[in-house]
Amino acid sequence: MTAAPETLRAPFVVEFPFTRSLGPVQSAFLTGLRERVLLGVRTETGRVLVPPVEYDPETAAELRDLVELAPTGTVTTWAWNPEPRRGQPLTTPFAWVLVRPDGADTALLHALDAPGPESVRTGMRVRIRWAAERQGAITDIACFEPYGNADAGEEGGAAAGTGARPHDGVFDQPVTGIVTPARLDYTYTPGRAQTAWLHDLAERRTVGERCPSCAKVYVPPRGACPTCGVATTERVEVGPRGTVTTFCIVNIKAKNLDIEVPYVYAHIALDGAGLALHGRIGGIPYDQVRMGLRVEPVWTEGGRYPDHYRPSGEPDADYGTYKELL
Amino acid sequence: MSAASTAGTAKEPVAVVGIGQTKHVAARRDVSIAGLVREAARRALDDAESTWADIDAVVIGKAPDFFEGVMMPELYLADALGAVGKPMLRVHTAGSVGGSTALVAANLVAARVHRTVLTLAFEKQSESNAMWGLSLPVPFQQPLLAGAGGFFAPHVRAYMRRTGAPDTIGSLVAYKDRRNALKNPYAHLHEHDITLEKVQSSPMLWDPIRYSETCPSSDGACAMVLTDRAGAARSPRPPAWMLGGAMRSEPTLFAGKDFVSPRAGRDCAADVYRQAGITDPRRQIDAVEMYVPFSWYEPMWLENLGFAEEGEGWKLTEAGVTEIDGDLPVNPSGGVLSTNPIGASGMIRFAEAALQVRGQAGEHQIEGARTALGHAYGGGAQFFSMWLVGDRPPTA
Amino acid sequence: MTAARRDVAIVAFAQTDHARRTDDLSEVEMLMPVLHDVLRQAGLRASDIGFTCSGSSDYLAGRAFSFTMALDGVGAWPPITESHVETDGAWALYEAWVKLLTGEADTALVYAYGKSSPGSVRDVLTRQLDPYYVAPLWPDSVALAALQARALIDAGDTDERALAAVAARSRRDAAANPHAQLPGARPQGDHVVAPLRTGDCPPVGDGAAAVILAAGDRARALCPRPAWITGMDHRVEAHSLGVRDLTDSPSTRLAARRAGAFDPDAARPVDTAELHAPFTSQEVVLRKALRLGADVRVNPSGGALAANPVMAAGLIRLGEAAARIHRGASDRALAHATSGPCLQQNLVAVLEGDHR
Incomplete structure (x- = not known):
């Protein structure tokens, strides 16, 4: 093994605006929030669950019996968050709280806007602060805020079940779906074998690794010989020429992929490699590409990989020479 | 492998007594994720005339969590599936997961850990976009392709080269499966005006794969109630009995990998046949539900699963043997080509095989089906799961 | 249940030296030495294993199907009987235990890994x-x-x-x-x-672990004092x-x-x-x-x-x-x-x- 080259790293963002369709209970709840109405759902045993869930956690029964509750409640537990993180309800320090709305038997998770941890207590009375712009989402509750002066005491607020009035869940223009954007940031590091491979590619050399057990050369190397389960170590330069073992002609343009269609996506067994790698074929009309075509890499300035492979001008390889690499 | 090392008795026979699935569509806009899985689970319980209380454990599977953007969604789904207070296990073996999930559930019964298990698999692909979920850009890797079609198309070309199959075979499979889907009320694609010409003139996406030879992207769920002998004795409808089941895996890419006929698939089938006493699958198996996301995989799997000699699979397709009225019907349900909620697709294959031997397949019932194979695969054609079900319990 | 259960034991256990970051190692490079260690402890080769099961999470890795690359470290050739749970490896061990209880396998390799360092x-x-x-x-x-x-x-x-x-x-x-x-x-x-x-x-960090399960006399042969489940x-x-x-x-x-x-x-x-x-x-x-x-x-x-x-x-x-x-x-x-x-x-x- 040669001295480890400098570790490569790159930011890697996984982000998508997920579109979530809603069941009827969720639709009513989130539409209600838009209309500044807090709904719960009553179970067969008369318990009132807030937020209203579709299925009874105890019996798995389908729940549909909606009730309306006051926008006030009691903190059942809390935690002080001195450093809000991305996406959280408030950007200034706040308390995470579980709030049991008056008339409910269960608690809702949200944020409480309070000046500091010394002003938050279990049992304190809070009320909903509605967001100025509401669209039918849990964030239509901007947060909770302290309400009144007194602690609720042991059985403060409305007793469970009593403050809840039946509600038919019907609103104009109900919300039937929500969009929940989610972004997670990662830092990608490719590991020892791929890092070495990428460093050599930067010098336009294709260097695989040989398995000490089965002697096959892996290109690109992935750190382990997958059939023997041992680390590949001996570095072996392969190519630069190779044989197209098989391919397809891509006719649909993929988003985020800056390649004009049609193009040929090929498996290319570089000379000396134990298996084919994947690349694009150019320098030849797409409909003239064939299995057995001999190719060589074409580099462009600044490219990490060969931009594509083009015919090398050699005669086609016999099927027998590459059929084991298919 | 022998079980001789302890006094352990033979495995408990496993029966399928309840099957439920959703009407698969491109986007179920009227339900939450919980509502979707619940619908399949409820139908499976109703089929078994069982209640949530009859279920001892839940085994759930799906493909990558990025598809719905929920990490380990079974945690949130526990309430909807009546799992609170019960064991709940989540399986993920890529595209084969629906089959693997059923086998993990079956093992709980076979090992006598539980008597009755609900198993379920789902995907709600409309929450995101499968192309996105399958093609998250990894730094330092050269983006060459998006989606699964381009990944599998070169292997189809390799199959054609190896066998000399005429290039129309893929369209025959697609035409057959789409017509079969018309007989299956749960299938996603119901193309009433399908013709062979339409398939053959559909756009070439990843040459040699045409648009009509690819699977759709679906929202859907499938569930089964598995139980032991005593549970089967109480079953209101005929059970399907598991006669063999196996999983096999091989690496994604390796020197010497045969992408056309992966050894893991051959070994998996051989294990299932051994367990079930099958020596001539072509004659002894009455119906096959195989995982064919791109039409050419039917002839490829016919060879891999031992229904045809190497290089001869396409001849069965061409001769109409795999048609619903042929002597080896393949995918009478319409298959993955007509319905593909990815994580559920394998379980749908397993469930459709069970429906056949229960005589419950409705309009796509194969008359007199007594043994049927359910097959699933995933990853880079590397993960396989299969079961063989019959209308009689296994002979000890 | 009345039927006598097979005796199944944990016969070997290995883990990485857990660290805040492992930037120089891919997941399989982090995992593979642990697999070798646990097999060595039990005196087994990969091909001796009857069932393999792992636990990991795509969300942790930030990539779909992340577990498929980890399989490279196992040496799954000829093909193996294998499964994966998208959760903690303890549940992979549970699945393997059930597999051994069925009598279909006498030994199982269970592994799990997680790199928390790439994300938050x-x-x-x-x-x-x-x-x-x-x-x-x-x-x-x-x-x-x-x-x-x-x-x-x-x-x-x-x-x-x-x-x-x-x-x-x-x-x-x-x-x-x-x-x-x-x-x-x-x-x-x-x-x-x-x-x-x-x-x-x-602490937030990266690591991997593996255990080997074995049934009955096989367990006794592989370990002087098996930990019977x-x-x-x-x-x-x-x-x-x-x-x-x-x-x-x-x-x-x-x-x-x-x-x-x-x-x-x-x-x-x-x-x-x-x-x-x-x-x-x-x-x-x-x-x-x-x-x-x-x-x-x-x-x-x-x-x-x-x-x-x-x-x-x-x-x-x-x-x-x-x-x-x-x-x-x-x-x-x-x-x-x-x-x-x-x-x-x-x-x-x-x-x-x-x-x-």
Whole structure:
């Protein structure tokens, strides 16, 4: 093994605006929030669950019996968050709280806007602060805020079940779906074998690794010989020429992929490699590409990989020479 | 492998007594994720005339969590599936997961850990976009392709080269499966005006794969109630009995990998046949539900699963043997080509095989089906799961 | 169930030296030495293994199908009988245990790995929450644990000093664990989310672990003192924190009861418990649910407070408990693993060594 080259790293963002369709209970709840109405759902045993869930956690029964509750409640537990993180309800320090709305038997998770941890207590009375712009989402509750002066005491607020009035869940223009954007940031590091491979590619050399057990050369190397389960170590330069073992002609343009269609996506067994790698074929009309075509890499300035492979001008390889690499 | 090392008795026979699935569509806009899985689970319980209380454990599977953007969604789904207070296990073996999930559930019964298990698999692909979920850009890797079609198309070309199959075979499979889907009320694609010409003139996406030879992207769920002998004795409808089941895996890419006929698939089938006493699958198996996301995989799997000699699979397709009225019907349900909620697709294959031997397949019932194979695969054609079900319990 | 169960034991256990970052290693490069180590301990080759099962998470890695690349480290050729769970490896061990109980295999390799360093695990874990009502608020894993800790303090079950003592004891014990990420006691630090301080939280890091299971005489042949799994069970609770009593863990208690942890006829008492409590406050909940007295040695390895490679930390609890039995430091041990927010899902195994 040669001295480890400098570790490569790159930011890697996984982000998508997920579109979530809603069941009827969720639709009513989130539409209600838009209309500044807090709904719960009553179970067969008369318990009132807030937020209203579709299925009874105890019996798995389908729940549909909606009730309306006051926008006030009691903190059942809390935690002080001195450093809000991305996406959280408030950007200034706040308390995470579980709030049991008056008339409910269960608690809702949200944020409480309070000046500091010394002003938050279990049992304190809070009320909903509605967001100025509401669209039918849990964030239509901007947060909770302290309400009144007194602690609720042991059985403060409305007793469970009593403050809840039946509600038919019907609103104009109900919300039937929500969009929940989610972004997670990662830092990608490719590991020892791929890092070495990428460093050599930067010098336009294709260097695989040989398995000490089965002697096959892996290109690109992935750190382990997958059939023997041992680390590949001996570095072996392969190519630069190779044989197209098989391919397809891509006719649909993929988003985020800056390649004009049609193009040929090929498996290319570089000379000396134990298996084919994947690349694009150019320098030849797409409909003239064939299995057995001999190719060589074409580099462009600044490219990490060969931009594509083009015919090398050699005669086609016999099927027998590459059929084991298919 | 022998079980001789302890006094352990033979495995408990496993029966399928309840099957439920959703009407698969491109986007179920009227339900939450919980509502979707619940619908399949409820139908499976109703089929078994069982209640949530009859279920001892839940085994759930799906493909990558990025598809719905929920990490380990079974945690949130526990309430909807009546799992609170019960064991709940989540399986993920890529595209084969629906089959693997059923086998993990079956093992709980076979090992006598539980008597009755609900198993379920789902995907709600409309929450995101499968192309996105399958093609998250990894730094330092050269983006060459998006989606699964381009990944599998070169292997189809390799199959054609190896066998000399005429290039129309893929369209025959697609035409057959789409017509079969018309007989299956749960299938996603119901193309009433399908013709062979339409398939053959559909756009070439990843040459040699045409648009009509690819699977759709679906929202859907499938569930089964598995139980032991005593549970089967109480079953209101005929059970399907598991006669063999196996999983096999091989690496994604390796020197010497045969992408056309992966050894893991051959070994998996051989294990299932051994367990079930099958020596001539072509004659002894009455119906096959195989995982064919791109039409050419039917002839490829016919060879891999031992229904045809190497290089001869396409001849069965061409001769109409795999048609619903042929002597080896393949995918009478319409298959993955007509319905593909990815994580559920394998379980749908397993469930459709069970429906056949229960005589419950409705309009796509194969008359007199007594043994049927359910097959699933995933990853880079590397993960396989299969079961063989019959209308009689296994002979000890 | 009346039929006699096969005897199945953990016969070998290996793990990485857990670290904050492993930038120079891919997942398979991190995992493979552990696989080699555990096979070497058992004197087995990969081809001797009857069933392989792993646990990991795509969300942790940030890539779909991330587990397929880890399989490269196994040497799955000729093809193997293999499965994967998208959760902590403790559940992979459960699946493997069931497989051995069926008699279809006599040995199993179970592994798990997690690299938390590429992402922000506090934020990643928010994606486990109800996607409609909770995930859009991005409540991170420390915040949820802090809500639970406050509930415990309000109930009089603990206080910040007692939590600090749990932290100190765990890291003191970890000084004897060469794999620990945080060996030795250290200051509690500031509140991360009050009432939890830095010291109450697990370290963020990367790691992998593997165990080998074997049945009956095979186990006896592979290990001088196998850790027999005399019972194992897992249970899940309702998802929403607002419907649960956060000061209790009924699913842990039920799983323990089903696993035989409270068996009044047990010849020997439980002497050791390896609890998967990433936060100090969760140890308080688990001790209560498992009815552990002062005579039980809790987390002699240092537990998840000393090293918490997500998706492997639960499997490590089973491995650590088994390893103590292997070396004669325990005769009857409980091992516990958890998954989900605030101990939503819990697994309990009872492990016993043969009489000496």
